[in-house]
Amino acid sequence: MSIIWELRADKVISALKEGKRLDERAFDQYREIKIAKDVYKNADGSARVVLGETDVVAGVKFVLGEPYPDMQDEGSICIGAELLPLASPAFESGPPDKESIELARVVDRGLRESKAIDFKKLCIKEGELVYLAFVDLYAINFDGNLFDACSIAALASLLEAKIPKVEENKIVAGEYKGKLSLSRKPVLSTFAKIGTNMLLDPSLAEEKAMQARFSVATTEDDMLAAFQKGLGGSITKQDVDYCIDTALKKSKEIRKLL
Amino acid sequence: MKKEKIEKIVYVNKEGKRLDGRKIDELRELKIEAGILAHSSGSAYIEWGQNKVLASVHGPREVIPKHRADPYKAIVRFNYRMATFSVPDRKNPKPGRRDIEISKVCGEALERAIFLEQFPNTAIDVWVEVFDSNAGSRVAALTAASVALADAGIPMRDLVSAVAVGRIGGNIVLDLNKDEEDADDAVDMPVGILPNFDEIVLLQMDGLFSKPEWEKAIALAMKGCKEIHKKQVDALKKKYLVEQKEGEQK
Amino acid sequence: MKRIVVPGEIVTEERKRLGEHTFLRDGKIYSDCVGIAEEDPKIASVVPLEGSYKPKINDIIIGIILSEEYAGYTVDINSFSRCFLLKEGIRDALKPTTVVSARISKVNELNEADLTDSRPFFGGEIICVSSVKIPRIIGKNGSMLEVLKKGTGSVIVVGRNGRIWAKGGDIGLLVRAIEKIEREAHMEHLTNAMADFLSEGKPKEKLLEKTVGEEK
Numbered sequence: 174m175s176i177i178w179e180l181r182a183d184k185v186i187s188a189l190k191e192g193k194r195l196d197e198r199a200f201d202q203y204r205e206i207k208i209a210k211d212v213y214k215n216a217d218g219s220a221r222v223v224l225g226e227t228d229v230v231a232g233v234k235f236v237l238g239e240p241y242p243d244m245q246d247e248g249s250i251c252i253g254a255e256l257l258p259l260a261s262p263a264f265e266s267g268p269p270d271k272e273s274i275e276l277a278r279v280v281d282r283g284l285r286e287s288k289a290i291d292f293k294k295l296c297i298k299e300g301e302l303v304y305l306a307f308v309d310l311y312a313i314n315f316d317g318n319l320f321d322a323c324s325i326a327a328l329a330s331l332l333e334a335k336i337p338k339v340e341e342n343k344i345v346a347g348e349y350k351g352k353l354s355l356s357r358k359p360v361l362s363t364f365a366k367i368g369t370n371m372l373l374d375p376s377l378a379e380e381k382a383m384q385a386r387f388s389v390a391t392t393e394d395d396m397l398a399a400f401q402k403g404l405g406g407s408i409t410k411q412d413v414d415y416c417i418d419t420a421l422k423k424s425k426e427i428r429k430l431l
Numbered sequence: 432m433k434k435e436k437i438e439k440i441v442y443v444n445k446e447g448k449r450l451d452g453r454k455i456d457e458l459r460e461l462k463i464e465a466g467i468l469a470h471s472s473g474s475a476y477i478e479w480g481q482n483k484v485l486a487s488v489h490g491p492r493e494v495i496p497k498h499r500a501d502p503y504k505a506i507v508r509f510n511y512r513m514a515t516f517s518v519p520d521r522k523n524p525k526p527g528r529r530d531i532e533i534s535k536v537c538g539e540a541l542e543r544a545i546f547l548e549q550f551p552n553t554a555i556d557v558w559v560e561v562f563d564s565n566a567g568s569r570v571a572a573l574t575a576a577s578v579a580l581a582d583a584g585i586p587m588r589d590l591v592s593a594v595a596v597g598r599i600g601g602n603i604v605l606d607l608n609k610d611e612e613d614a615d616d617a618v619d620m621p622v623g624i625l626p627n628f629d630e631i632v633l634l635q636m637d638g639l640f641s642k643p644e645w646e647k648a649i650a651l652a653m654k655g656c657k658e659i660h661k662k663q664v665d666a667l668k669k670k671y672l673v674e675q676k677e678g679e680q681k
Numbered sequence: 682m683k684r685i686v687v688p689g690e691i692v693t694e695e696r697k698r699l700g701e702h703t704f705l706r707d708g709k710i711y712s713d714c715v716g717i718a719e720e721d722p723k724i725a726s727v728v729p730l731e732g733s734y735k736p737k738i739n740d741i742i743i744g745i746i747l748s749e750e751y752a753g754y755t756v757d758i759n760s761f762s763r764c765f766l767l768k769e770g771i772r773d774a775l776k777p778t779t780v781v782s783a784r785i786s787k788v789n790e791l792n793e794a795d796l797t798d799s800r801p802f803f804g805g806e807i808i809c810v811s812s813v814k815i816p817r818i819i820g821k822n823g824s825m826l827e828v829l830k831k832g833t834g835s836v837i838v839v840g841r842n843g844r845i846w847a848k849g850g851d852i853g854l855l856v857r858a859i860e861k862i863e864r865e866a867h868m869e870h871l872t873n874a875m876a877d878f879l880s881e882g883k884p885k886e887k888l889l890e891k892t893v894g895e896e897k
Contacts, residue, residue, distance in 0.1 A: 271535045274528045286638050387634070397645060400620065400636035405507075405542025407630035410649055417642055472733060491733075491761050544688075546704075546713060551790060553761050581688050584732020584813065586702065586713035589689030627689040627711070667687050667715050671730065671867055 182382035189370055195378055201419045203374045208325065208430055211333050217306075218334025218353070222326040225376060226316035228260075231326035233308050233334045237344060240296070240303045248295025248303035250331075252281040254310040254323060261315035277310070279401045280324045280361065283390030287359035287398035290331070294353075297339055304336065306353070317377040320388050324361035329431055331355060359398050360427045362420035363388040364412075371412050373419060387413065389420045393428060442600035442614060450611065455604040456651060458594070458658060463575070463666035465582045473583025475666070477575040480608055481565035486575035488583040491553035499554075504547035506554050509538030511572055513561040537573045540593070540623045540633040544577065546586040555585060566609040567595045570621050573633060578663050590663050593623035593633055594655035596648045598640055603647040605655045618644070622652035626660040629653065683867055685730070686712040692725045693718075700726025716813075717867050730867060734760045734812035734842040736785050736794040743807065743840030744796065746779045756783070756796060758842045759809075766796040775801060780846065782838055805836075805848030808856060810863055812843035817866045818859065825872050829858055832879025854879065 181195075188195050198204065204225035213219040218233035240247060254277040256264040269277075284290070295304040308330060310323045335349035365375035365383035372379055375386075384406025390399040397417060402408055443449055453459070459480035468474035473488040494500035511534040515522050526534075538557070545555065557579065559572040570593035577591040597607045598618040604611070612619055618638025624631050640648070686692060692703055692710045699705055702714050703725050712718065716729040736742075736758070744756035744764065753767040754775055766775075766783060775781065783796040810818070819826050819839055830837055835850030847855055858879060865871055 269528075271531050274531045275535055278528060278532050282637055288639065392639075396639050396641055397636065398639050400634055401536075402631065402634040403536070403539060405539045407543045407625065407632045408634070409629065409631065410653075413631070413634070413645075413649070417645065421642075466731075473731065493762060550761065550792070553792075581715050582731055584714055584729050587688035588704065588706075588711070588713065590687065625689065627691075628706075664687050664690075668685050671685050 181378040185378050185382040186367065189367060194372065194376075196376060198374075200370060201373045201423060203321075203423060203426065204376070206325070206427065206430060208329050210329055216330070217337060217349075218330045218332075220326050220329035220333065222322050222329065224316075224318060224322040224325070224374070226314055227318055227322045228312070228314035228316075229319065229322040229326045230311045230313060231308060231323070231330040233306055233330050235334075235337050235344065236305045236307055237297070237302055237339065237342070238305045240300065244292070245300045246296045247292035248305055249292060250281070250284065250290060250306040250308060252277045252284070252308045252310070252327060254280070254312070254319075256312045256315070256319070260312045264312075264315070275401075275403070276319055276323060279320060279388055279399065280310070280327050282399040282401070283324055283359040283361050284327065284331070287357045287390065287392050287396070289328075289355040289357040289359055289392075290353065291356065295336075297342075302339075302342060306331070306334065315377065317375050317380045318363055320363040320386075321361050321374060324359075324390070325427060325431075328355075328358060328360070332358075332431060357392045357394070358428050358431055359390045359392050360420075360424035361388055361390045361399070362416070362424055364416045364419075366406060366408055366412060371408075371415055371419075373423060387416050389413075389416055391417075391420045391424045393425070395421055440600075440614070442611060443602045443604070449604065451608060453606075455602055456654070458606045458655060459608065461659075461662060463578060463662050465578050465666045466670065473579045473581070473585070475575045475578035475582060477571050477578075479567065479571045479574075480606070481563055482561065482568050482571045483563040484559060484561050484568065484571045484575050486557065486559045486572065486579040488555065488557055488576070488579045488585070490555045491550040491585070492556070494552065494554040500552045503551055505545070505550035505552075507538045507542050507545065507547070507557065508554055509534045509541065509557045509559070509576065511537060511559050511561075511569070513564065513568070517561045517564045517568075533569045533572070536633055536635065537569060537576065537623075540573055540591055541576060541580065543630065543632045544587045544589055544591050544625060545580065546588065549586060555580075566607050566612045567621075569593075570595050570623065570633075573623050574659055574663065578666055581663075581667055589625035589627045589630075590660060591623050591632055592626045592656040592660040592663060593621065594652055594659055595619060595621040596652040596655065598638065598644060598648070603644060603651055605651050618648075620648055620652065622649070622656065624653065624656045626657050683869070684718045685716070685867065686718045686727060687715050688713055692727060695725075697721075697725040698723055700724040702727040702729055728816070729813045731811065732813045734758070736760055736764070736788045736792055737841070738785055738788055740785045740841040741782060741839075742785060742796075742842040743780065743782050743802075743838065743844035743846055744842075746775045746777050746781065748777055749774070756781070758794070758840075759812075759844065760792070760794075760842060762793045764794040764796050766799055770797075771799060775799075780807060782840065782846065802838075802846050802848075805846050806852055808845040808847060808859055810843050810845065810859060812841065814863050814866050815839060815841055815843060817862055817871065818845070820872055825862070825875060828872060828876050828879065829855060832858065832876070 207223040216232035334353040338345040338348040366385040386403040461479040573593040620636040623633030716727040783799040786797040787795040833855040
């Protein structure tokens with residue numbers, strides 16, 4: 174951790190002692206979010222999300238495959254994430270490390286467990302051929318809270334995704350047969366624990382200062398679809414309750430943008 | 432078809448008994464042994480339901496490569512591995528994404544328990560091998576690892592006790608087994624705590640449930656963790672208490 | 682009867698000074714390890730039953746020379762980091778694998794130690810035990826060590842790092858005696874029990890399956 178970040182982390186903590194965040198946001202306030210949809214033409218669905226200065230790109234590609242043995246009439250999704258070295262001096266090039274694996278799996282959890290996608294609709298021929306929707310996320314600038322930025326980008330790209338036409342068990346390039354429709358819009362909300370405070374949408378400086386991290390995915394019908402506590406600190410039940418209540422409230426703002 | 436069969440399964444019957452006869456707040460049978468490996472700093476073995484998990488601790492020791500060391504505290508490197516024959520379909524021995532995520536969250540759970548600042552520039556390596564599994568292998572791994580760390584004499588604030596709770600067939604239950612985990616509307620929530628301080632160090636959730644269900648689930652998890660804690664303490668004290676009794680008889 | 686505690690277990694809720702292996706939280710004193718809670722009216726402390734050696738200034742240790750550097754030697758003392766022994770004051774060069782006793786002169790915050798006052802050993806045996814049991818093997822004012830020396834007739838040098846060098850006398854008996862202390866370290870009146878054990882001559886006890894204390 175370079176010395177500048179240690180100084181910033183100290184500033185975060187001293188500002189909190191006076192009940193303030195460095196960028197003067199409320200404790201339960203998201204930074205400005207910009208969502209651009211359908212940006213990459215070769216992708217079957219795509220989106221770019223900028224949250225504060227965290228910048229994430231998502232693209233969907235449908236691939237044909239065999240169904241899993243215990244789900245013969247269902248397709249599936251597979252989420253991958255890459256933290257590109259150009260996004261931050263902290264990211265190294267190479268195969269996905271544990272940070273990007275955790276990120277991908279948490280985003281996946283929110284989407285999958287909320288039953289937003291009807292996997293039966295992705296079945297072409299039971300037991301033989303299904304669609305697998307690969308959603309790949311690339312972080313191109315890291316300014317804190319990749320979790321929420323990636324989750325919004327993945328969701329936005331899937332909402333735009335068009336299902337390719339299939340003829341003779343092969344995908345017909347450039348031809349589509351309608352959109353992938355989602356029955357729910359799960360939104361992930363991530364909080365940083367600093368001292369005894371839980372801060373929504375941590376900025377980069379706040380991430381440097383945080384002891385623990387907690388993410389919760391919520392749906393528009395007030396259901397909880399995923400939890401993930403991260404880092405080496407601890408949280409209390411009261412912390413989780415606060416995060417759940419705040420996430421249920423604030424996710425509605427995000428859903429309006431999608 | 433499998434789906435029709437599931438609709439007919441009654442996960443909790445009218446007498447409050449589950450598929451394997453347990454009550455909704457009952458743990459599977461479990462047994463913990465501490466200090467069973469001669470060459471580790473500390474070790475523990477746990478049999479929990481069908482799970483059979485071995486944990487071993489090495490260190491604190493030198494960090495190689497050196498640039499990964501932290502000059503202010505020890506780093507924890509948790510390695511969760513499943514043997515190829517530990518699951519019904521042979522598992523690829525190479526660690527997959529699930530193994531990596533579990534290693535990460537379990538290692539992070541232990542960080543809060545250990546007085547890491549006492550060992551700057553070192554690494555504490557925890558190796559956990561799952562030889563047989565049936566739901567809850569990650570909480571078994573974390574529970575065993577915590578006993579192994581105490582067995583190694585590494586100073587800790589508290590042990591880490593972990594258990595998974597969930598919902599099946601509309602009921603909030605403790606310690607799901609594999610049949611229950613596979614249920615259609617299942618929710619699986621592994622929880623790890625410092626039992627003397629009620630600090631949550633591991634919390635994940637897979638599934639879809641409501642806030643009132645969360646309240647029931649976390650309360651049941653805390654209760655379950657404390658029962659696990661008693662077993663961990665017994666395992667650590669066991670070898671000394673037996674000798675103490677013998678000593679008194681002399 | 683001595684009370685065995687585990688990490689996170691309360692040692693006392695009274696206001697006492699914090700001794701070894703304890704920490705204070707919300708006005709209560711807790712243990713940080715598996716050990717024996719000492720009964721003392723003024724200080725709350727725990728004597729660990731498990732653990733590896735943490736170098737302390739002025740401890741006498743038994744080390745093994747690993748390699749020769751320009752100004753000294755690196756020495757293995759069975760702890761987290763290797764130690765350094767300066768060449769200054771050493772007459773004859775020390776070869777790798779030589780066993781020495783030495784005193785710890787300095788420890789930095791990374792638990793790396795400097796050694797001085799080294800003395801090489803020739804012949805004899807090294808017995809390894811858990812370093813937390815060493816205080817028991819020495820005993821109050823060296824009483825246990827005296828019992829061991831007299832009972833076996835061996836020359837014995839005890840290193841705080843869990844290594845014991847012994848030569849002459851009945852080494853086999855010494856090994857069995859040390860194993861017994863290791864097993865019963867937490868029990869009362871151990872010195873008397875050991876005196877009885879050693880004066881029985883050759884006891885008919887069954888030999889243990891594993892060898893004396895593996896290096897931790």
